[in-house]
Amino acid sequence: xxxxxxxxxxxxxxxxxxxxxxxxxxxxxxxxxxxxxxxxxxxxxxxxxxxxxxxxxxxxxxxxxxxxxxxxxxxxxxxxxxxxxxxxxxxxxxxxxxxxxxxxxxxxxxxxxxxxxxxxxxxxxxxxxxxxxxxxxxxxxxxxxxxxxxxxxxxxxxxxxxxxxxxxxxxxxxxxxxxxxxxxxxxxxxxxxxxxxxxxxxxxxxxxxxxxxxxxxxxxxxxxxxxxxxxxxxxxxxxxxxxxxxxxxxxxxxxxxxxxxxxxxxxxxxxxxxxxxxxxxxxxxxxxxxxxxxxxxxxxxxxxxxxxxxxxxxxxxxxxxxxxxxxxxxxxxxxxxxxxxxxxxxxxxxxxxxxxxxxxxxxxxxxxxxxxxxxxxxxxxxxxxxxxxxxxxxxxxxxxxxxxxxxxxxxxxxxxxxxxxxxxxxxxxxxxxxxxxxxxxxxxxxxxxxxxxxxxxxxxxxxxx
Amino acid sequence: xxxxxxxxxxxxxxxxxxxxxxxxxxxxxxxxxxxxxxxxxxxxxxxxxxxxxxxxxxxxxxxxxxxxxxxxxxxxxxxxxxxxxxxxxxxxxxxxxxxxxxxxxxxxxxxxxxxxxxxxxxxxxxxxxxxxxxxxxxxxxxxxxxxxxxxxxxxxxxxxxxxxxxxxxxxxxxxxxxxxxxxxxxxxxxxxxxxxxxxxxxxxxxxxxxxxxxxxxxxxxxxxxxxxxxxxxxxxxxxxxxxxxxxxxxxxxxxxxxxxxxxxxxxxxxxxxxxxxxxxxxxxxxxxxxxxxxxxxxxxxxxxxxxxxxxxxxxxxxxxxxxxxxxxxxxxxxxxxxxxxxxxxxxxxxxxxxxxxxxxxxxxxxxxxxxxxxxxxxxxxxxxxxxxxxxxxxxxxxxxxxxxxxxxxxxxxxxxxxxxxxxxxxxxxxxxxxxxxxxxxxxxxxxxxxxxxxxxxxxxxxxxx
Numbered sequence: 001x002x003x004x005x006x007x008x009x010x011x012x013x014x015x016x017x018x019x020x021x022x023x024x025x026x027x028x029x030x031x032x033x034x035x036x037x038x039x040x041x042x043x044x045x046x047x048x049x050x051x052x053x054x055x056x057x058x059x060x061x062x063x064x065x066x067x068x069x070x071x072x073x074x075x076x077x078x079x080x081x082x083x084x085x086x087x088x089x090x091x092x093x094x095x096x097x098x099x100x101x102x103x104x105x106x107x108x109x110x111x112x113x114x115x116x117x118x119x120x121x122x123x124x125x126x127x128x129x130x131x132x133x134x135x136x137x138x139x140x141x142x143x144x145x146x147x148x149x150x151x152x153x154x155x156x157x158x159x160x161x162x163x164x165x166x167x168x169x170x171x172x173x174x175x176x177x178x179x180x181x182x183x184x185x186x187x188x189x190x191x192x193x194x195x196x197x198x199x200x201x202x203x204x205x206x207x208x209x210x211x212x213x214x215x216x217x218x219x220x221x222x223x224x225x226x227x228x229x230x231x232x233x234x235x236x237x238x239x240x241x242x243x244x245x246x247x248x249x250x251x252x253x254x255x256x257x258x259x260x261x262x263x264x265x266x267x268x269x270x271x272x273x274x275x276x277x278x279x280x281x282x283x284x285x286x287x288x289x290x291x292x293x294x295x296x297x298x299x300x301x302x303x304x305x306x307x308x309x310x311x312x313x314x315x316x317x318x319x320x321x322x323x324x325x326x327x328x329x330x331x332x333x334x335x336x337x338x339x340x341x342x343x344x345x346x347x348x349x350x351x352x353x354x355x356x357x358x359x360x361x362x363x364x365x366x367x368x369x370x371x372x373x374x375x376x377x378x379x380x381x382x383x384x385x386x387x388x389x390x391x392x393x394x395x396x397x398x399x400x401x402x403x404x405x406x407x408x409x410x411x412x413x414x415x416x417x418x419x420x421x422x423x424x425x426x427x428x429x430x431x432x433x434x435x436x437x438x439x440x441x442x443x444x445x446x447x448x449x450x451x452x453x454x455x456x457x458x459x460x461x462x463x464x465x
Numbered sequence: 466x467x468x469x470x471x472x473x474x475x476x477x478x479x480x481x482x483x484x485x486x487x488x489x490x491x492x493x494x495x496x497x498x499x500x501x502x503x504x505x506x507x508x509x510x511x512x513x514x515x516x517x518x519x520x521x522x523x524x525x526x527x528x529x530x531x532x533x534x535x536x537x538x539x540x541x542x543x544x545x546x547x548x549x550x551x552x553x554x555x556x557x558x559x560x561x562x563x564x565x566x567x568x569x570x571x572x573x574x575x576x577x578x579x580x581x582x583x584x585x586x587x588x589x590x591x592x593x594x595x596x597x598x599x600x601x602x603x604x605x606x607x608x609x610x611x612x613x614x615x616x617x618x619x620x621x622x623x624x625x626x627x628x629x630x631x632x633x634x635x636x637x638x639x640x641x642x643x644x645x646x647x648x649x650x651x652x653x654x655x656x657x658x659x660x661x662x663x664x665x666x667x668x669x670x671x672x673x674x675x676x677x678x679x680x681x682x683x684x685x686x687x688x689x690x691x692x693x694x695x696x697x698x699x700x701x702x703x704x705x706x707x708x709x710x711x712x713x714x715x716x717x718x719x720x721x722x723x724x725x726x727x728x729x730x731x732x733x734x735x736x737x738x739x740x741x742x743x744x745x746x747x748x749x750x751x752x753x754x755x756x757x758x759x760x761x762x763x764x765x766x767x768x769x770x771x772x773x774x775x776x777x778x779x780x781x782x783x784x785x786x787x788x789x790x791x792x793x794x795x796x797x798x799x800x801x802x803x804x805x806x807x808x809x810x811x812x813x814x815x816x817x818x819x820x821x822x823x824x825x826x827x828x829x830x831x832x833x834x835x836x837x838x839x840x841x842x843x844x845x846x847x848x849x850x851x852x853x854x855x856x857x858x859x860x861x862x863x864x865x866x867x868x869x870x871x872x873x874x875x876x877x878x879x880x881x882x883x884x885x886x887x888x889x890x891x892x893x894x895x896x897x898x899x900x901x902x903x904x905x906x907x908x909x910x911x912x913x914x915x916x917x918x919x920x921x922x923x924x925x926x927x928x929x930x
Contacts, residue, residue, distance in 0.1 A: 108595070109681055109747035130573070130595055131679075134708075162707030168751025169708035189754035211708075211747045214596075214679040216574055240837025242627030243599075243634035243676075282574035282676045286633025289654035372705030372839050 001070045001434065005092055008071035009049040015058055016099065018050035027076070027094050032084040034324055036335055036384050037408035037455075044464040045087045047074070047094040054099040056176065056184070056206040063182045063204065066093055066436060073178065074438045075200035077116060077147030080139040082321060084410040085151040085199045089440035090460040097146055100206065106131065110171055112209045115146020123215075132215035134161040134169060138320035145208055149173070150200050153405075154377075156248050156278070156316045159239055159367040161213070170196060174207035177431035194427035199412060201438045201445070202428035216280045218247050220315040222301040223275040223291070224268055228253050229351055230296040231273040232365060232376070236347065237290075238277070239367045239374040244286045247278035249367035250319040253354065256362050256381060260327040263312040267300050276315040320379065323364045327381050335390070337361070338405040339378030339397055346375045349402045359383070361393060378402070411456050413443045418452045420444040466535045466899065470557055473536035474514045480523055481564065483515035492541070492559050497549040499789055501800055501849050502873035502920075509929040510552045512539070512559035519564040521641065521649070521671045528647045528669065531558055531901060538643065539903045540665035542581060542612030545604040547786060549875040550616040550664045554905035555925040562611055565671065571596065575636055577674045580611020588680075597680035599626040599634060603785035610673055614638070615665050618870075619842075621713050621743070621781045624704055624832040626678070635661060639672035642896035659892035664877060666903045666910070667893035681745045683712050685780040687766040688740040688756070689733055693718050694816055695761045696738040697830060697841070701812065702755075703742070704832045704839040709751045712743035714832035715784040718819065721827050721846060725792040728777040732765050741780040785844065788829045792846050800855070802826070803870040804843030804862055811840045814867045824848070826858060843867070876921050878908045883917045885909040 009017065018024055028046045032038040048071075053059045066073045072092030079086050088094050097116035103125040104112040111133070113122055119140045123132050135157030137143050148155075149170060154163040161169060170192050177183045184206070187195060195203050225231035228251075235249040257264050257274035268274065275297070279287045281304075291299060301308060303315070312318075318326065327334040341349045354363050362381040367374060384390060387408075394404045409415050412424070425444045428435070435445055440458030443450045450456060474482065483489055492515045497503040513536075518524045531538045537557030544551050553559050562581035568590040569577040576598070578587055584605045588597050600622030602608050613620075614635060619628040626634060635657050642648045649671070652660060660668045690696035693716075700714040722729050722739035733739065740762070744752045746769075756764060766773060768780070777783075783791065792799040806814045819828050827846040832839060849855060852873075859869045874880050877889070890909045893902070900910055905923030908915045915921060 107747075109679070109745060160707075166708035167706050167754050168710070168748045171747065171750050188750050189757070211710075211745075214574070241632050242625075242834040242837060243631035245633070245676075280574060280676075282572075282636060283633045285636050285653050289632050292654070369707040372707060374837050 003071050003092060004069040005048045005071050008066045008069040008093060011065045011069070012051050012062060015062070016052040016054065018052070024050050027079070027096055028088055030076070030079040030081040030084060030086045032082065032087060032410070034082045034321070034328065034335060035408040037387055037390070038084055038410060041461070042084050042087055042089075042410065045084070045089060045462055046091065047088040048091050050094045050096055052096045052099050056100075059095070059100075059176050059204055059206055060182045060184070062093070062095055063176060063178050064180070067178055067180055067182075067434065070434060070436065072436050072439050075150075075204050077144030078118070078139070078142050080137070080143040080147065081151040082407055083415050085441070086147070087410070089410070089458050089462065091462055095204070097144065101144075104207070106212075110209055110211050112207065113145055115205050115208060116144050119143050119145055119148060126212055127215050130215055131212040133157070134211055134213045135164070138316055138322040140316065145210070146205050149196055149208060150198065150205060153197060154368065155320050157213070159246055159249050159369060162369045165193070165196060168211060170208070170210055172209035173205050175203035175431075176206055177203055178437050179431065179433065193421075193423045195424075198424045199438050199441045201412065201432070201442045202424055203431045203437070216282075218278040219281055219284055220303040221277045221279065221299060222264065222312075222315065223277060224298045224300045225273040225275065225296055226271065227296060228273045228354060228363065229347070231275055232347060232350055234294065234297050235275055235365065235367050236374050238287070241286065241290060244283045244290065245280035246283070247280075248276060248316050248319055250276040251363065251365040252276070252318075252323065253358065253363040256323070256327065256364065260323075260330050261312070261318060263308070263310050267308065276318050278315060320366060323379060324381065333384050335382050335384045336407060337378065337380045337382055337394065337397070338407050339380060340403040340405065341365070341376040341378055342403070343370065343373035343375040345401060349400060350376060350378070352400055353378075353380075353397060353402060356396065357393065409455060411441055411443050414452070414456060468536050468557060469534040470513045470536050473531050473534035473558060476530045476534070477516050477527060480527070481517040481519065483517070489515050489559075492544070492561055493553055495541070495544040495546040495549060495551045497547065497552060497875070499547045499786070499793065499800060500873040502852055502855070503549055503875060506926070507549050507552055507554075507875065510549070510554060510927055511556070512553040513556050515559045515561055517561045517564050521565075524560070524565075524641050524669055524671055525647045525649070527558070527560055528641060528643045529645070532643055532645060532647075532899065535899060535901065537901050537904050540615075540669050542609030543583070543604070543607050545602070545608040545612065546616040547872055548880050550906070551612070552875070554875070554923050554927065556927055560669070562609065569672070571677075575674055575676050577672065578610055580670050580673060581609050584608050584610055584613060591677055592680050595680055596677040598622070599676055599678045600629070603781055603787040605781070610675070611670050614661055614673060615663065615670060618662060619833065620785050622678070624711055624714050624834060627834045630658070630661060633676060635673070635675055637674035638670050640668035640896075641671055642668055643902050644896065644898065658886075658888045660889075663889050664903050664906045666877065666897070666907045667889055668896045668902070681747075683743040684746055684749055685768040686742040686744065686764060687729065687777075687780065688742060689763045689765045690738040690740065690761055691736065692761060693738045693819060693828065694812070696740050697812060697815055699759065699762050700740055700830065700832050701839050703752070706751065706755060709748045709755065710745035711748070712745075713741060713781050713784055715741040716828065716830040717741070717783075717788065718823065718828040721788070721792065721829065725788075725795050726777070726783060728773070728775050732773065741783050743780060785831060788844060789846065798849050800847050800849045801872060802843065802845040802847055802859065802862070803872050804845060805868040805870065806830070806841040806843055807868070808835065808838035808840040810866060814865060815841060815843070817865055818843075818845075818862060818867060821861065822858065874920060876906055876908050879917070879921060
């Protein structure tokens with residue numbers, strides 16, 4: 001099987017095909033450079049061509065054509081992922097879904113939308129019906145819903161609704177297969193796990209149906225604490241208040257707020273631990289009562305009533321992976337981890353890791369619901385020294401019982417639980433028999449006997465120049 | 466202090482005062498007769514007169530006048546309580562708030578309403594804005610919002626939003642005091658605990674502001690199980706699915722469904738344990754996936770798609786205290802308990818109590834959120850034999866660690882945690898210095914040294930004829 005990329009490109013030339021080298025390069029990248037490990041390995045990756053279908057029929061044409069010419073296809077939205085999800089490791093075609101951005105229908109409790117729609121634009125349309133999406137990444141302003149579902153796991157809103165993989169957080173996905181005659185399939189229920197968070201390795205999502213929540217003018221706040229564990233307890237206990245509706249509860253260990261949040265800096269000390277919150281306006285009385293019961297926490301900012309000279313912007317753009325971005329801009333040696341601090345050991349584990357690694361690793365915690373319990377996702381800020389040290393830090397977390405979803409790996413398995421997802425693999429066998437979709441991302445497809453004893457290195461990864 | 470009831474009545478005769486003996490009798494009662502203990506003690510209780518103010522100004526006039534004449538005032542809504550909350554133990558005036566039923570304003574996330582508004586009517590108005598109240602008693606069709614807040618604790622919706630006492634589930638209460646010159650106070654935050662669930666013993670609620678949730682056409686279902694503990698696990702695990710939005714999850718131990726639910730009976734066996742559910746329509750795909758993973762549960766009814774000859778009506782009218790009502794109608798010897806099966810011991814405690822007491826006590830479980838965790842309220846059906854046996858059953862629950870909120874007592878303390886609520890008592894001292902509001906319901910006011918070693922007997926309780 002020898003790819004004939006030029007033939008595929010020629011056959012698709014009547015579509016919207018990008019010609020400029022610089023744009024092809026830009027469309028071949030995501031935010032993989034958050035990771036020095038991935039930056040080292042993927043910086044040179046570039047597609048041979050980029051095509052931007054306008055309709056599902058054009059998606060089918062792209063897939064059918066590339067199938068005929070054995071040309072790899074890596075599908076992308078806005079490219080705001082952090083693990084090279086949308087990077088064409090073996091070159092070939094990048095299929096960019098930016099033109100497929102229509103919100104097809106908004107119903108009570110659910111919306112039907114094309115994958116290329118920006119989260120922000122989707123929310124704007126839903127707002128007209130008093131609704132909004134349940135959860136979104138901190139890249140709300142730039143990311144697409146398709147990219148979020150194919151490459152993300154949760155985000156702002158997950159403190160109430162759990163993760164994308166939880167039952168009920170995706171209703172239906174319409175998927176096109178990569179075969180001689182591509183099929184169009186509607187997946188619901190158990191079938192959703194085949195293609196959710198699969199990086200487009202086994203089918204291309206062309207329509208999405210997800211649930212909605214009521215839209216509110218969320219009150220966005222910063223709360224300051226002098227003690228780190230008090231801040232973590234504050235966030236947990238607030239999230240456990242069943243009558244107070246929240247959309248975000250984030251904890252930043254000091255000195256992250258002072259060092260990395262420029263517009264927050266004038267209002268905090270280096271030793272200030274910060275909590276970012278989004279609370280429903282009709283829950284503010286309850287929240288302020290909750291706050292008044294604590295003498296360890298001070299409300300220093302609320303977006304609807306403050307005297308800050310310079311607006312800090314949306315507080316959710318300080319949380320999730322925007323935290324890493326803000327830190328990186330100030331200190332390029334910063335990278336991060338993704339940690340699961342699971343119930344009921346979450347607070348103990350957090351304290352243990354904080355005491356062992358601070359300030360080399362600064363805790364950044366996101367409240368998350370998992371199986372009905374409040375727990376934390378850690379997106380810890382790591383002062384990078386070497387890959388060996390990073391691996392050592394990861395190993396210590398795992399030994400302690402804090403599971404790591406390694407953001408310094410480009411494969412599904414290594415970024416997940418280091419196990420094969422049989423549902424995704426089985427569907428890839430059926431839907432992508434030539435293995436042309438986003439090659440190199442599913443170890444189970446390439447190397448079923450892989451033992452995860454070292455970082456996987458995709459054999460067909462483009463050689464750096 | 467000698468009450469001059471006749472003078473009070475005469476001074477209020479220009480208001481809507483009930484004259485008919487039968488109507489005064491009816492307005493002096495609630496559903497206390499669920500309890501054979503209370504039935505024995507309260508059946509003869511009757512007010513001297515009933516007044517129905519139309520405005521807050523008239524409420525103030527009633528209170529001022531009764532204060533001047535030392536006339537007790539017991540305030541009521543629809544009288545759907547079960548502990549004699551609204552019964553005038555010492556006679557005097559019953560103030561019926563049925564005329565004060567205006568929905569004053571509906572905003573995104575909250576509503577402002579007068580206390581006499583029926584829950585049903587409140588929901589109907591809110592529906593026009595796509596919203597509904599977060600929680601309601603199973604007496605939704607007949608009970609008032611004021612009665613629910615002054616005399617209830619939670620209900621349908623508490624599986625998601627927790628209890629009325631939780632921060633955020635009441636925003637504001639406007640309260641009139643019982644003084645020479647009644648004051649009108651607006652309570653928020655910590656102040657709410659003074660008068661919520663206080664049976665109108667220390668102030669009269671004239672306006673209520675509560676949060677709203679989005680309104681959906683809830684899919685109402687019955688699920689059948691062959692094993693009781695499997696049914697309990699099913700309800701808990703469903704409630705732990707963060708992405709599946711529910712409004713009710715109730716478990717009925719066999720043979721309750723067969724014996725007491727006439728329209729369900731043709732579709733179950735005596736050994737069938739039943740689960741009643743309300744699931745948001747956009748969560749049905751997730752729910753059906755959840756259901757398909759279990760081979761121990763069968764969906765036997767959904768209100769939007771079924772072949773039952775006779776509609777069973779709203780499934781929530783099988784849950785909470787409607788369960789007791791349905792059982793009582795078939796077997797007048799049935800009464801009930803109110804049990805707290807708290808996290809994390811809830812399932813162990815349920816199994817222990819079920820094994821010890823079934824079938825004398827049949828488990829009826831309501832999923833409840835408490836401090837962010839799924840747990841159960843038990844409204845167990847009890848085959849009543851004697852007060853001594855009932856007390857013994859209660860004692861065994863308490864010994865095991867299953868707290869009892871005794872529904873066979875008419876005082877706040879005995880129906881609660883058998884402790885004085887200092888906030889309520891302190892406010893009664895301030896707002897009802899003569900102790901005229903709903904006398905006999907707050908032991909701490911009448912007899913501060915009471916030891917709870919036996920059932921409290923209010924000394925001024927009207928003598929039975």
